[in-house]
Amino acid sequence: MNNHNPAPRRLSIDQLVNKIHAGALSYSALIEQCLQEAQKENAAHVFTKTYHPSALAVAHHADAQLKAGVTLPYLAGLPISIKDLYDVSGEVTTSGSLVRRGCKPANSDALIVKRIRESGMAIVGKTNMSEFAFSGVGINPHLGTPQNPCDPVNHRIPGGSSSGAAVSVALGLSVAAIGSDTGGSIRIPAALCGLVGFKSTMNRVPTQGAVELSRSLDTVCAMTTSVSDCLSIDAVLSGARLDVKARDLKGARFAISKTMMQDDLEPAVAKAFERTLSLLSGKGAVITEIELSELNEIAQINAPGGLSPIESYAACKEFVDHESHQMDHRVLQRMMLGKGVSAADYIKLLDNRQDWIKRTSRVLAPFDALISPTVPMQAPKTQPLMDSDEEFFRVNRLLLRNTFAINFLDGCAFSLPMQIEDELPMGLMLSASAGLDARLAEIALGTEWALGHTAPKLL
Secondary structure, X not given: OOOOOOOHHHOOHHHHHHHHHOOOOOHHHHHXXXXXXXXXXXXXXXXXXXXXXXXXXXXXXXXXXHHOOOOOOXXXXXXXXXXXXXXXXXXXXOOOOHHHOOOOOOOOOOHHXXXXXXXXXXXXXXXXXXXXXXXXXXXXXXXXXXXXXXXXOOOXXXXXXXXXXXXXXXXXXXXXXXEEOOOOOOHHHHHHHOOEEEEOOHHHOOOOOEOXXXXXXXXXXXXXXXXXXXXXXXXXXXXXXXXXXXXOOOOOEEEEEOOOXXXXXOHHHHHHHHHHHHHHHHOOOEEEEEOOHHHHXXXXXXXXXXXXXXXXXXXXXXXXXHOHHHOOHHHHHHHHHHOOOOHHHHHHHHHHHHXXXXXXXHHHOOOOEEEEEOOOOOOOEHHHHHHOHHXXXXXXXXXXXXXXXXXXXXXXXXXXXXXXXXXXXXXEEEEEOOOOHHHXXXXXXXXXXHHOOOOOOOO
C-alpha cells in the first residue's frame, strides 16, 4: 500500500472517488488503511466491533467492477461506520450498554443498514457511544471513551452520544458515520471534532431496527467532513436525494436569537461566532436579531419528567427495574426522572409541545435559517467530567441546550466548523423548522463555501 496517500480525513468523498478512478488509490487499499488505523492507540474505544473480512470483500468487488469498466454507484466501495444503535443481522445491538449484551441477536439488518449495503458502501465497524445514546458528553464508563483527535496531548471529550462515530470520521477511519440525534447527538460531536453534522427533520429517515431512546425525538442521520457529503449519505438513508445547490448568500435572511442561544459562551466561541457573522454579512447576508422568547418556554413545557426521560424510561424499563446496577449511574439518574409520570401529564406535554412548535415556526417563517453556536464551548477535558457528577451534568446541560431546542421544534439543522487554523473546533449551527431540509441545505452549502471550510488542524 502506498504510504504517501493522504489520510481520508482530509479528502471529501468526491476527491476520494476521483483519486480512485484516476488509479492513484484502490478501494481495497483505502479500506485496508482504515482498518489498520483503527488498531492504533489514538483510535482506542472508537469501535465496538470491526468488519475486516466483509469490508475488504466489498472493496475487492468494487475494484473488480471498476477494472471491468462497470459504472459504479457513487458511494460504492467507500468506508462508512455505523453507531452501535442499529441492528446488524445475527448480532446483539448493545447501544453502548452492558445490560443489552444478553439480548437476542437481531433477526435482520436495520433498514438504514440495508440501504447502506445496497449503496455498495463498505461498513468498517460499529462505533462506541454514550450508553443508550443518553448524553451529549460522550463518556462511556463501561466501554471506554474515544479521545477527541483534535488535541491528542490533552484528553478531551469527543461529544456524544455519537462519540465513536465522530472520531471515526475525524481520524479518517470512515468517510462518513451514521449516528443518531435525539437532543444533539450528531451536531455536538461534529462541533467538538471539527466535522459537519446534519440533523434532518425527524421523519425523513425511518428508525426501523434502531434501539429506541425517545420515540418523539430520535432522528437517524450522519456526519462527514462536508455538507455535500452529508447530503450524499442522507440520500442513501432517506431514499430521496435533496436536489439542491449552494445558495448565494446575498440577501439570505439569518435570524439570531437574543434568548438563550448566546448565553454563557466561552470567549473563544463568542469570538468565532462574531467573526463568522461579520464574514457572512460581508457576503451580503441579512442578519437580524430576534427575541425568540419561546425558547424560554421549553423548560416549563418539558418539566413533567422531561420528554426524553419519560420515553427512555418506558423503552428501557426492564433494564432500569432489574439491572440498574450495571448501568451508567448518570444515564440511570436521567431515566429515573421519567418514572412515575402520569399518562395525563405525558399527553399534556405532547400537546403543549405541538402548540409550541406551531408558534415558534411562525416566528421563524420569515427567515432562511436560525443561526447560533452549536454548543457554547470547545471540547472540555475528559477527566474532570469523569470525576465529578456535578461538573458532568453542568457541561451536559450546556452542550445540549442549543441543539435540543431544534429537536424539540422537530426541526432540521446543520453544524458546520467555524474555527480557523490553530483553534480547537467550534460549531456553527444553521437551523430551520420541520420539512425545510432542502432550503436549509442550500443555505448550508453557501455558508460552507463562504467560510472556506477546511478540515481542522490537529494541535
